[in-house]
Amino acid sequence: MILAFDWTQLAQQVVIGLASGGVWATLAVALVLIYRSTGVINFAQGEMAMFSTFIAWSLVDHGMSYWTAFFLTVAISFAGGVAVERAVIRPVERAPVLTVVIVTLGLFFVVNGAARWIWSPETRSLPNAFSTRPIDVGGVAFSISDLGTVAVSLAAVALLWLFFRFTKLGLASRAAAVNPDASRLVGVRVTWMLALGWGLAAAMGAVSGMLTAPALASFDQNLMQPVLLYAFAGAVLGGIDSPLGAVVGSLLLGVLLNLIGTYVDWVGTDLRLPVALAVILGVLLVRPAGLFGRPLEARV
């Protein structure tokens, strides 16, 4: 069996894993963004992404091309994220962490309910974002769709990184997340930085949702629930306060789960979620800070 090992298949499975990992990474980065500024996991992040995906579906349904709808949805989601922060997070900004967690849980059900109310709960589908033809790279056939998904996810993450690293607004929002009091003293409007963070997180979530949906034959309002779990596992693996960690963690998890699914017969595709949960549990027990995060006790 070792002698007959199929390297082509391995390469293909790695790319497929990277494609799912990339999609999770965009949502994982959204989780990290909110975690760093608000100190909580936004449990509604997946549902917000689902809502964005339905907006994209409506736009496509009205005759827009996939990519026009894609960029328009990202913009709408950004505005929506800002609005959500202003409306429901702002009032509990100074409340204990548990209160904020409950609010995001409430938001989960509100957004899910709203999506069911607006779009009747029947299954629908998005067109393929990329060509479905395979492409030959070094004698191995890869799907263009998988490679494109990896590229778009990483591009979204890279854009976000450039924003935080090289713009004044990005610098101010990094400062506001870590040290709000000192940031206020230099004139940074901290509460607007929080809103900006929610907007960016919602936009990243939208990317994640719109890359998830076309790969499925059909989707409904539960589209993003498993994705949220994988993204969470990826973020925990990388270190929940590290954006780079979230990306690396999600990609690793994507490849790992796909390889396990391919080569370990009894796992298959059915047991992928439990394996992701096992990863969360394992990381939290063995190395709570994840691969790139800072030790929890160092945070005040």
Next chain:
Amino acid sequence: MSALRGISLRVEEGESVAVLGANGAGKTTTLRAISGTVKRSGRIAFAGQSIARRSPEAVARAGIAHVPEGRGTLTDLTVGENLRLGAYTRRDRASVREDEQRVLGYFPRLGERRHQRAGTLSGGEQQMLALARALMLRPRLLLLDEPSLGLAPLVVAEIFRIVGELNEREGLAVLVVEQNAVLALDASTRAYVLEVGRVAVEGESARLREDEAVRRSYLGY
């Protein structure tokens, strides 16, 4: 509970004023009331405009830079990023760059450590960074909270020397809160002595320094 009760103080343009007093006298609260980082009531005016209801962001934008207790170092950011953030409210890029050079002229050590994370600096360097960051706002009034806290005497002297220079050369008005009375009286023209939330004594620094009674009952030396 209020930490201050009916205190009244004023800083003239280009003046250097000290606020003295024991722990818990309300020194820090006085500065925080001005910068809006604590709930306050009453009249607070700056350059003819009321700032009593303004947020800390708005007070900073009006031209008041507050170097808070504990220095407010943004430890995750580099020294350079800390300085850039200090100029956050300003739009004139060219003069921001000029100011950065000018400020680094006062604190050459910060220039050497520009790409280092601010959290890795020593206490003295962090105090200098806090001061430098405040200057990047191009303030008209500088609020300094216990700049000497936890620092070696030589470093403290250096910091007070630079503050004095800024005050004299650039006409920057300074309101400094200090436990070290000798130091603060030397560095200021006028001073207020606070006692549990009230102004107990006020006057010229030179006069307070010589006054036996004030010295014994309020300054403890």
